[in-house]
Amino acid sequence: xxxxxxxxxDNYKINYGNRGMGLEQDLNDTNNYxxxxxxxxxxxxxxxxxxxxxxxxxxxxxxIKEAYFKTPSTxxxxxxxxxxxxxxxxxxxKNKQGxxxxxxxxxxxxxxxxxxxxxxxxxxxxxxTSFNETYLIxxxxxxxxxxxxxxxxxxxxxFKENGHILKEKYNPRLDxxxxxxxxxxxxxxxxx
Amino acid sequence: xxxxxxxxxDNYKINYGNRGMGLEQDLNDTNNYxxxxxxxxxxxxxxxxxxxxxxxxxxxxxxIKEAYFKTPSTxxxxxxxxxxxxxxxxxxxKNKQGxxxxxxxxxxxxxxxxxxxxxxxxxxxxxxTSFNETYLIxxxxxxxxxxxxxxxxxxxxxFKENGHILKEKYNPRLDxxxxxxxxxxxxxxxxx
Numbered sequence: 001x002x003x004x005x006x007x008x009x010d011n012y013k014i015n016y017g018n019r020g021m022g023l024e025q026d027l028n029d030t031n032n033y034x035x036x037x038x039x040x041x042x043x044x045x046x047x048x049x050x051x052x053x054x055x056x057x058x059x060x061x062x063x064i065k066e067a068y069f070k071t072p073s074t075x076x077x078x079x080x081x082x083x084x085x086x087x088x089x090x091x092x093x094k095n096k097q098g099x100x101x102x103x104x105x106x107x108x109x110x111x112x113x114x115x116x117x118x119x120x121x122x123x124x125x126x127x128x129t130s131f132n133e134t135y136l137i138x139x140x141x142x143x144x145x146x147x148x149x150x151x152x153x154x155x156x157x158x159f160k161e162n163g164h165i166l167k168e169k170y171n172p173r174l175d176x177x178x179x180x181x182x183x184x185x186x187x188x189x190x191x192x
Numbered sequence: 193x194x195x196x197x198x199x200x201x202d203n204y205k206i207n208y209g210n211r212g213m214g215l216e217q218d219l220n221d222t223n224n225y226x227x228x229x230x231x232x233x234x235x236x237x238x239x240x241x242x243x244x245x246x247x248x249x250x251x252x253x254x255x256i257k258e259a260y261f262k263t264p265s266t267x268x269x270x271x272x273x274x275x276x277x278x279x280x281x282x283x284x285x286k287n288k289q290g291x292x293x294x295x296x297x298x299x300x301x302x303x304x305x306x307x308x309x310x311x312x313x314x315x316x317x318x319x320x321t322s323f324n325e326t327y328l329i330x331x332x333x334x335x336x337x338x339x340x341x342x343x344x345x346x347x348x349x350x351f352k353e354n355g356h357i358l359k360e361k362y363n364p365r366l367d368x369x370x371x372x373x374x375x376x377x378x379x380x381x382x383x384x
Contacts, residue, residue, distance in 0.1 A: 041306045043266050046240040049256060064241060064259035074235050078270060080277040083311035087272075114233045119275035 023092045023127045023134065026173045027077065033172040034081075040177060042079030042086055048072050073107045075122075081177055082185065085120035087112065088139075088176075092127045098155040099126050101146065109146075112139040121184050125166065125176060128156060135163035136179045215284045215319045215326065218365045219269065225364040226273075232369060234271030234278055240264050265299045267314075273369055274377065277312035279304065280331075280368075284319045290347040291318050293338065301338075304331040313376050317358065317368060320348060327355035328371045 027044065034040040052066040075089040089112070091103050104124075115122040122139035133156075141162045145154060164179045219236065226232040244258040267281040281304070283295050296316075307314040314331035325348075333354045337346060356371045 035306070038306070038309070041303070041310050041312075046238040046262075047243070048238040049241065049259075051239070062261055064256065064261070067241075067256035067259060069254055069256070070238075080279075080307060080310045080312045083277070085272040085275070085277040111233070114227070114230070115272060117230070118233050118272045120233075120272045 022129065023090055023125070026134075026168065027090055027125070027176075030172040030174045030176065031077075031079075034177065040079060040081035040086070042077060042081065044076050045072075045074065045078070071105055071107065074111045075108055081121075081180065084185070085115070085118070086180070087115045087120050088123045088125060090125040090127075092129050094129050095153065096128075096130045096156075098153045098158070099128075100153045102152070109143060113143055116140055116143075121180060123176075123180075125174070126159065126163075128159075131156075134166040134168070134174065135159040136166055136176050137163035138183070214321065215282055215317070218326075218360065219282055219317070219368075222364040222366045222368065223269075223271075226369065232271060232273035232278070234269060234273065236268050237264075237266065237270070263297055263299065266303045267300055273313075273372065276377070277307070277310075278372070279307045279312050280315045280317060282317040282319075284321050286321050287345065288320075288322045288348075290345045290350070291320075292345045294344070301335060305335055308332055308335075313372060315368075315372075317366070318351065318355075320351075323348075326358040326360070326366065327351040328358055328368050329355035330375075 024044070031040075031042045031044070034042060048070040049067045050070050051064055052068065053064075055063045055065050057063065075087055077090060078085070078087040080086065089104060089108055091099070093099055093103060112122045112124075116139055124137050124139060124142055125134060126137065127134040137159055142154075145158060145162070164183065166174045166176055166179065169175060216236070223232075223234045223236070226234060240262040241259045242262050243256055244260070245256075247255045247257050249255065267279055269282060270277070270279040272278065281296060281300055283291070285291055285295060304314045304316075308331055316329050316331060316334055317326060318329065319326040329351055334346075337350060337354070356375065358366045358368055358371065361367060
């Protein structure tokens, strides 16, 4: 199977512990903060792989000797917040013009669509590493945009106009649930 | 790290495609049925692993050459049904007396507790392969039981008296959401 660049980059990052993982590390720290404070139970899913061979030296040490990365069929993050089902995908891009759609799989877009239809809270968190700007965009707005605009890259302008910028703080690192409170759970929930 | 036997067995099963995976295969079939019928969006999480080395022959073929199984920090299954967050763990045991607690990690029990506290629907699906009997048991009842009874194995009697037997059907294979409708979502939700 052919994977977009970012998949391998992400896996590369995952390979070597949790050092310098950028957005993923920020989100893990944030989710740990939410977990410890009993704000929300949101976890990143493990990287989907197909295991071909495993060496069982002993009961303690099973070593996977051959495995392959699978195309994810869902988003990376889900969980529960204020009794609501939360589901999102997080991506980084170095691109200066916008977000290249090759970074996200069709399966993941279909998944987000199904979550919206099921009454869940679905969104994307996208970081433009060139400007170090991170946006939360509702999955509905994102999907509506790509349905109409058949572009390979979503211009950064779209995120500036329709998304919510996520400022980095000390704790929680990226308080995306603050945005969810404001734009999904309070008032008219217009983003759903 | 030391893994209970079942973890390796489960991974063994996962290693070789989807053949003869028993309960896991039944649940995957059931979840696919729910997904296709837009009943619910529930997926099994990938097996958590730590990747140590990856061989990138070409852009297309990244081969994981060394990886290790990680102790799961959450349950294997979660998703959304009728707007509600669903979370459960599924286990098989050959044991004839009951369910050995070594089959489930403390992290997973803590996770189930947090899901209950967060207002999610949390349960376990346990199959006794010796009798080919599968039970759905509410996480609350399961956790309450092990809090009081400091046993290494939960007797099958407990599941017969407090759980709900899941009969295998053609489609959906194991209609566990039928039980959820009846005992969680209708009436007094007494299982929560």
